Amino acid sequence: MNSTKTFNVSCQQCGLNELCIPHTLTSGEMDEVDSIVKRGKPLQRSDYLFNEGDAFKSLFAVRSGSIKSFSIDDEGNEQVIGFYLPGEILGMDAIDSQRHTTTARAMETSSVCEIPFESIEILSSNIRNLQVHMYKLLSREIHFDQELQMLLAKKTAEERIGAFLMNLSQRYEQRKLSSTRFRLPMARADIANYLGLAVETVSRIFTRLQTADVLKVEGKEIEILSRKSLCDVSHLKEPE
Amino acid sequence: MNSTKTFNVSCQQCGLNELCIPHTLTSGEMDEVDSIVKRGKPLQRSDYLFNEGDAFKSLFAVRSGSIKSFSIDDEGNEQVIGFYLPGEILGMDAIDSQRHTTTARAMETSSVCEIPFESIEILSSNIRNLQVHMYKLLSREIHFDQELQMLLAKKTAEERIGAFLMNLSQRYEQRKLSSTRFRLPMARADIANYLGLAVETVSRIFTRLQTADVLKVEGKEIEILSRKSLCDVSHLKEPE
DNA sequence: CGATTTGTTGATCTTACTCAATAATCGTGG
């Protein structure tokens, strides 16, 4: 059995494809990494994975479903920080303070893998490629957050929604799912909140993009009819 | 000579206080970390430290002065991503892609230390506490970016500026500088851009906060007259 | 199947942007 095969099997099982680096770990190392992962934490819609202020012990990899993270400000308003799809990792913001700075909640029936961070620290001291990969993972999250920053600082409502949909599309594509037809796991209110808009604005722009034959919107089902037009409204260069 | 002393000396010399963990590295380890740092890259106002797209080789620690990072969008507009003060580290967003995703430019005469990332990778495999600290550094940046996200998504112009000044104040305090009187190293246009506002709005709000006896503003010199009022306008709980 | 939540559409209002003019500051060279 070659190591790539082993890797793929464990991937499908626990969403570790983000944590592991395909082709760079030996079969034995992969087994080690595999052994620290606690599988199958099943969550129902609206279940909490962790709460703001909880002691930080583990990162979580989404295996199926989807999770949103948010924090509550002084007036009690929720502020959505991020959406996590299968294969993505949450909790990295908590490593520094050792407390979760956000609350994580399932947007639909989901399952996640728990990866005790202490084990990662120990393992990544010995497995160079795991350490390298952890640095990359954390760096990728920084870059992602900075892209969102740019979106929120200057872009119009239409640009924000366009870029948001393009981003989702690319993330689904990475997971080998359709990049043109997908189901939004989050409510309009969550999209609005995440993008710093009012729900009504999100609704209006979905309608507008549908009228312009850029999208087909049926509730949470989205079809991107023209990737080019969607990039145009977002003022984004089209990815190849 | 005890290790703490050694640490403090090297700190003042090269701004490594952020990269090292006081009291957790042995004197020998500290010397090792010290040895990978290239000191004293002096920069004049408007000099570039690196450019968007450059190959990533090193992180940089600001030793004196201040650096801004920004990226240029498709229409050629600058979008400010962050401001870096003495003791802070830039470049962490580039680890994943191995290319700088932003351009870094000195806002005043500055000097930085260059820390080759490959050396960090090698060293942090052997020095457990350095690895732990690197994870924390990256995590802290994620958390910081997410806080800014919240600011940009929902807050009013006044709240943004209030929170921005409070944040600067705390960062100066951490560096043992006055938290109530300091010089803004960046232009109004940079503040506006960073906070997603128009220059005129920043100017007006500075005037308004001055009239309300919250601030004293004299060009780039800022004095916070009432920390409490500043927290109030930002709807922030006052830090102790 | 009715109740509650979620999404859409319309009318009005507000915050912050744009445009414009002026004032202050900075940087450079005489």
Add this chain to the structure above:
DNA sequence: CCACGATTATTGAGTAAGATCAACAAATCG
């Protein structure tokens, strides 16, 4: 060191993008 132009900051007036308020429609759930 001062004078000059250029950049940067302030202030005012008008405007627009998106928020809020309100009513209704559709989807979800027990």
